[in-house]
Amino acid sequence: MRAGGGVSGADDERVRRWRLVLGGGAADGTGAVPAGDDARMDGALERLYGGDSGEGRARPGRRGAGLGDSAPSVARWLGDVRACFPSTVVRIMQRDAIERLDLARLLLEPEMLDAVEPDVHLVGTLLALNTVLPDRARESARAVVRRVADELERRLAQRTRSAVGAALDRSARTARPARAADVDWERTVRANLRHYLPEQGTVVPERLVGHGRGRAALRDVVLCVDQSGSMAASVVFAGVFGAALASLRSLRTSLVAFDTAVVDLTDRLHDPVDVLFGTQLGGGTDIGRALAYCAGSITRPSATVLVLISDLFEGGSRDELLRRAAALTAAGVRVVVLLALSDDGTPAHDHANAAALAALGVPVFACTPDAFPDLMAAAVEGRDLRDFSGR
Structure with missing residues (x-):
């Protein structure tokens, strides 16, 4: 690398890239000194991933100098990150900062919220902090959640309404x-x-x-969402999908969220942001209790699809969970279990509970948001979901 940080040729470009990966220091072996945009990029990486003693950032688990103690400092760091990296990388670095450098504490500051690149994982963090957000940060947090919800609605809501609406129309015309x-x-x-x-x-x-039956509901759909901390992304997507389904006149949609208690969010389905701020991520899990609540609200079992979104780590009675699921299925309710509703693939989950539910005839799988509209269309039409691939 030439003086001043310029590069020439393929070898110099490789040295430059290795310098940014390793993070400098005497032991990195490159001898390169970044300048210009490279220096800005290197500084942003060093503050998040750098080692205390100058060791390379390629060594996992090392703590850097940190982001400082003020929201303006974090906002400046986020500005550098957004200027130097594509949005997909920005989101990864934000997530790492939340986990490594206690960025969650500084998310309480409005000026910091105005600087972040919003995504589903950040929304999950804000929802987890919902009850402790000070008034000065609440408006900014809601704006961040609104931006993500609007983006997801543009991506998914219309396709959901089209797919499920067509399925309802077919059901109506064959009745x-x-x-x-x-x-x-x-x-x-x-x-x-x-x-x-x-x-x-x-x-x-x-x-x-x-x-078709006009305004009469052809199907009832109940979304029963686990709001334990590990299900954050699924809660966000479920809120958006719940609002989309609730807009269909031939579908009667309910949404409940649960940990060890159950909260019915059906009256908030006019706005996914209201739904999301009605949840409280974290806490324990009592799936059996949630299924009991749902069973009490079902009036047309044979016309009802119940979608349980949970990793199935039951903190309550496992026997109660299985008994409730069996009773719902025997009554004619179409029960579907989604281990996750996110882009992250199949999550850690309770394999024993998943196998026990499958033995009851309940389909159990993870589902990406892009596959959810087709899943719901198949469910309301009564098609076999055992071979449905949700990924």
């Missing part, structure tokens, strides 16, 4: 019409053309096709 006025004669004739009798000049309708 047996109760009255002559409910028969869709055009579709009925088309569906029975093979039964045309030439000598009579008429079609014999073996199957009637009915009109």
Whole structure:
């Protein structure tokens, strides 16, 4: 590397990259001194990943000099990070700062919240801090959550409404019409053309096709969401999906969140941000109690889909969990268990409880947000979910 930090040729570029990875110091072996944007990038990395004694940042677990004790200091660091790295890297570094450098404490400062790159994981952190946020930070925190919720709605909500709405329409039109006025004669004739009798000049309708039921709910959906700390991303996505499903007139949607207590958030489904700020991440887990609450609110078991979103680490009675799940299934409720609703893949979960629920005929798998609309469409149509791939 030439004096001043310039590079020439492939070898110098490799040396430059290794210097940024290793973090400098006498032992790094590169002899390179970053300048300009490289120096700014190196400083941002050093404050998060650098070693106390000058050891390379490539050694995991070392603590750097830290981000300082003030929100303005953190805001400046975040500004450097956002200027030097793509947004995907920014989000990883923010998450690492939360875990390594107690950034959660400084998330209470409005000026710091204004500087962050919002994502699902940051929203999860803010929700976990919800009850301790000072008034001066609450408005900024809500704005961050709103930005992420709006982004997720643009990405997922319309596709959810389209997929599930089409499934509901198919369900409505294949239902047996109760009255002559409910028969869709055009579709009925088309569906029975093979039964045309030439000598009579008429079609014999073996199957009637009915009109949709307008405002009457065809299905009830209950989203039952574990709000323990490990389920943060799933809670965020569930809030957005719950609001999207609630906007469908042919679907009656409920959303409950639980730890050792149960909170019904159905009346907040008009706004996913209100849903999210109604949750409280952290605490224990009592899945059996949550299923008991859901069972008490179900009035049409055979027309109900219950989606339990939980890693199944039961803090209450395992026998109660399995008994409640079996009773719901026996009553005709379509129960589906999602071990996660996130982009992070299959999470750590209780394998024994997952196997026991599967033995009851309950589908159990992790599901990405992009796959959720198709999952719900299949569920409301009554299709077999055992082979559904949610990843």
